[in-house]
Amino acid sequence: MNREQSESSLTVLPGPVVVQCRPYVIPPKPKFIDLPLGNTERVIVSEEEAETLNSILSKFDANSIVGYPNSSELQQLLAERLEVLPDRVLVTAGADEALERALESVLGPGRELIVTSPTFEMIPIYARLAGGNVRQIPWLDGAYPVDGVLEAVGADTAVIAVVTPNNPTGAVVSLVDIQRIALAVPHILILVDMAYSEFADVNLTGDLLNHPNVVMTRSLSKAWGMPGLRVGYAVGDAQVISWMRRAGGPYTISGLSLSIAEERIRQGEESIGVYVQRVRAERSKLTTLISELGGRPLPSQANFVLARFENARWVRDGLAGLGIGSRSFSDNEELKHTLRISCPGDQSAFARLEHAFKAVLNPEAILFDLDGVLADVSASYRMSIIETAKSFGVSITVDDISAIKARGNANNDWQVTQRLLLDHGLALSLAEVIGRFESLYQGTETEPGLRATETLLVERPWLELLGRRYSLAVVTGRPRRDAERFLHDNGIRDLFAALVCMEDAELKPSPMPVRLALRHLGVTRAWMLGDTPDDLVAARAAGVVPVGVAPPGEVLESAKNTLIEAGAACVLEKTEQLMEKLK
Structure with missing residues (x-):
């Protein structure tokens, strides 16, 4: 039974720091997005890796969750891999907890964190929750601002956080720059977040282990593909690690997660290497493709690419219309014209991503549904x-x-x-x-x-102008006789190189009539305008960008909502508004 709660019934007040902190919000994923590349975790696991993971899972039973968890075996395994003593390693509930514990260990009222911006947004939040102040140094692209960071150091500075590769930009900080900072301020903790380090050109871990004021955090969520386990770790000076042990509870990771992570690390090294190489190759191709299509990708050594676009919102919505998620930052002034797109590490998924970018930014053809798009059939x-x-x-x-x-x-x-x-x-x-x-x-x-x-909803000169730039086709569920008659009677039949009708293929929402139109035109990249969910579903399944058109005679907002929920990349109030999108 659900009980309604009155907001006014609570008289307890939150702490001032909590009031100031924005919650970390993951944008909701629409149901029609089946390739979510907006976040940075792996979304596709190969059959071989799935078999490995299922094999690992099959080894556990009820005894795996009875009793408190013990992280000592995983701690020992990680220490061996890092060639350090176990007391220099702390296993945590994801790299997030490692970051939080490190900041809790050295921050407090009157103490300050220095970190670049933009960066992983939880770092400033953790710092403020620990009672510390935050000073942010701009770093969107180009070389790491090592001079600016050192110049910002004051008497209250307790920790400098370095994220490399950086999230959301993918930029890296060189070993020389981190060592310079560590040596210049030996009394300040240097917290190095290396969640994406497997994808970088250089592994900094071994060299940074020699600096007592450096603590590194690592994750099994990204390259290792296990974000659901929530397992990460920190490695650094034994004394700093001991402080971090005190800064949280003793049983923050489940026993099952610890056991699975240990088995995965013992068995999965080779498959992780294969995946990382695929991601690096995709990252290079994606960077080149975005440049060719007019975007401006930032250099990245992570598993994603951040790129500027003249109309980032449309690129986001166009990709979403094709079922592919990306991350926009419209509420961030530094990043509002950018998108972050993760590399799937899968040949088929990456081919789909390549096609989607080309279709959204460089279509060869425009396909039209007839009724409600070209013809007013409300009467x-x-x-x-x-x-x-x-x-x-x-x-x-x-x-x-x-x-x-x-x-x-x-x-x-x-x-x-x-x-x-x-x-x-x-x-x-x-x-x-x-x-x-x-x-x-x-x-x-x-x-x-x-x-x-029936009346025509567009002017012939508008179609003629459109036809100079793109191949045009009509894909309709009408019988051919009726479709041909309407187009001829209104003097526009000659403008369409292809006409697919009821008799030619299975009806929408099947993608078959849309694919047939593409074959008739001899193209692979197109947008399709439709006024019903069937039109949009058919377009998306055919790899064609689905553009909604509110049909005449219907309540505008209701029609828009229906088309957006069906996955329209955008909804036009009138067909001739298409030209604005094509610009």
Whole structure:
């Protein structure tokens, strides 16, 4: 049973530091995004690695979760790999806890953290929660501002945080710069976050172990692909590690996570190396591709690329329309024109990402649904549905039609009519429905049908202008006779190099008619304008950017919401607004 709670019932006040801190928020993933590359964890595990992980999981039973966890075996294993004594290693609940403990160990009221900006946003949050002050030095691209960092050091500075490769930029800090800082301020803790170090050109760990005021944090979430376990670690001077042990609870990682991580490290070294090499190759290709398409990628040695775009929001939305997630930073002044895209480390997924970028930023063709996009059918097809139902004694409204269209699989208006009648308790054969529908729509020799009310929603000169830049096609669920007649009667048939109709392929939401149009045009990259979820689903499945158009005669906001929920990259109020997006 859910109980409603009044906001005014709570009289307890939060601490002032909590009030000042913004929560770390992961943007929600729309249901139509199936390749989420906006975050930085692995999203695809190879069959071989899946077998390894399943084999590891099969070894555990109820005894694995009975009793308090003990991290000593994993601590010993990590120490051996790092060639240090175990007392220099602390196993933590992800690298996040290692960062938090390190900052808790040395910060407090009157003490200060120096960190660059932008960077991993939890570092300043942890520092403030520890009671410390935060001073941020700008570093978006170019060389690490080592002089600026050292000049910022004051009497209150207790810790300097260095993230390399940096998140969200992917930039790296050289060994020389970190050593220079460590030697210049031996009384200050140098906290080096190396969550993405496996993807970097140089591993700094061995050299930095020689500096007593340097603590490094590492993660098994990124290259190792186990973010769900929440396992990371810190390595540094034994005394600093002992402080960090005191700065948190003794049992922060589950026993099952510890055991799985240990087995994974013993078995997974080779597969991790293969994955890292794939990511590095993809990162190079993605950087080149974005440059060729007019973006400005920043040099990266992480598993992602951050790039500036003239219209970053559209690139984000266009990729999302094709089912690919990316990370935007619209609320960050430094990053509001950028996107971060992670490399999937998978050949098929990366090919899809390449195609999506090309389709969004360099389309070869524009495909149009006919009804509601080129033709106003609010008084023809939709009225034919209403009048057909009425002739059988059933009252159907425009809202009823919009609702059934929104549910999908509604590209055939004869079948839509039949389904609506059935919803009202009247079961008729499709032949009966078609006969009545067509008599109303087509008309007779003495009485014009409802098709006579159809009007063109765009001007021929607009289509001509569009056709000078792109190949044009129509993909419709109409019978060919009706589609050809409308296009000819309105003087625009010659502008379309391809016309795919009901008789040519399975109806939308199947991608088949969209793919057929691409083949007829001889192109692979396109946008498609449609006014129903079926249009958008078909386009996305065919690798075509889905652009929604609010159909005439419907409530605008309701129509927009329906199309956005179906995965439209954007929704146009009128078809001719397309030109603004293409700019």
